[in-house]
Amino acid sequence: MQSPSPHPGPQAxxxxxxxxxxxxxxxxxxxxxxxxxxGLRKIAGKLIAADPLDKADAGVVLGGGDETRxxxxxxxxxxxxxxxxxxxxxxxxxADYDTRYxxxxxxxxxxxxxxxxxxxxTEKLSDSTVEEAxxxxxxxxxxxxxxxxxxxxxxxxxxxxxxxxxVFADDDISxxxxxxRDHWYQPATWWKxxxxxxxxxxxxxxLAGYLLTK
Numbered sequence: 001m002q003s004p005s006p007h008p009g010p011q012a013x014x015x016x017x018x019x020x021x022x023x024x025x026x027x028x029x030x031x032x033x034x035x036x037x038x039g040l041r042k043i044a045g046k047l048i049a050a051d052p053l054d055k056a057d058a059g060v061v062l063g064g065g066d067e068t069r070x071x072x073x074x075x076x077x078x079x080x081x082x083x084x085x086x087x088x089x090x091x092x093x094x095a096d097y098d099t100r101y102x103x104x105x106x107x108x109x110x111x112x113x114x115x116x117x118x119x120x121x122t123e124k125l126s127d128s129t130v131e132e133a134x135x136x137x138x139x140x141x142x143x144x145x146x147x148x149x150x151x152x153x154x155x156x157x158x159x160x161x162x163x164x165x166x167v168f169a170d171d172d173i174s175x176x177x178x179x180x181r182d183h184w185y186q187p188a189t190w191w192k193x194x195x196x197x198x199x200x201x202x203x204x205x206x207l208a209g210y211l212l213t214k
Contacts, residue, residue, distance in 0.1 A: 044187040047203055048154045049161040051176040055081050056147035060136050061109075062160065063090035063102065063126065065153050070105050072151050072180045074112035082149055084118050085109060086139060088132040091125040129160060130210075133167035140173055147174040154179035154186075155203045159210060166214070 059073045059082035076082045087109075092101040102121055110116050120143065122135035140148060152160050161177045168175055190196035 040191045041187040044155070044185070044190045044200060047156075047158050047200065047207070048179060048187065049157040049177055050179055051161070053081060053149070053178060054147075054176060056149045056174065056176060057145040058082055058084035058086050058120070058140070058143075058148055060086045060088065060148050060150045061105065062129070062132055062150065062152040062156070063088045063092065065156075067105070067108055068180045068183060069151050069153070070109050071112065072178070074109060074114055075181070076149060076151070076178075077114050077118075084120060084143070084145070085114055086120045086122065086136060086148075088122045088126055088135060089124075090127065090132075129156075129163045130167065133163050137167055137171065137173070145173065147176070149176045149178055151178055151180065153199075154183050155190075155199050159203065159207045162207075162210065 059076050061069045061073045070087075073082070073085050077085065087102050087105055089100070089102045093099065094101055094104055106116070106119055106121065109119055120139060122132070122139050124131070124135040124138070126132040126135050136148070136150075139145075150160055150164060157177050157179045164175045164177065185196065185199065190200060
């Protein structure tokens with residue numbers, strides 16, 4: 001009588017399973033690499049909101065950031081989309097200079113071709129996007145503006161859209177939120193720089209904070 005075959009040893013099992021594990025791992029890595037750019041684009045894309053551009057009474061340049069926001073306002077003015085420019089005052093001052101940041105932005109706006117008499121600065125100092133929106137609302141009513149183009153960095157547009165939607169909910173002033181064109185922050189490339197990661201993470205934190213306090 002033939003004795004039963006012994007069970008395959010650990011080495012035999014490894015020889016059968018090992019190629020399958022390697023194949024599955026390689027397939028997973030290929031899928032991950034192919035999907036990674038898509039996922040990164042989606043992460044940034046969720047932060048960007050761009051309403052259809054139309055003519056408005058004034059362009060609102062939110063405080064902070066660099067001079068790209070005021071450049072965008074100057075471009076919209078020259079293209080005939082806005083008649084006035086509103087700068088929000090956050091109280092920030094230029095380092096090593098006894099000059100307010102908003103005054104420097106006004107000087108830059110004039111150099112870019114916007115007449116000084118067409119530039120307004122909000123009266124109330126603003127510490128947040130919500131306070132900026134509230135100050136803009138007051139100025140809009142004072143000047144009789146019925147439509148506004150709010151200009152900010154791309155990663156800041158979605159939260160800005162939510163804030164202005166809430167602050168102007170009981171008003172009939174038309175709000176258009178627009179990201180700066182040709183900005184360094186782009187869905188396809190933001191993750192290639194440390195600054196991109198910093199801005200994205202910080203913006204998601206601020207967005208979560210705003211949604212939790214609504």
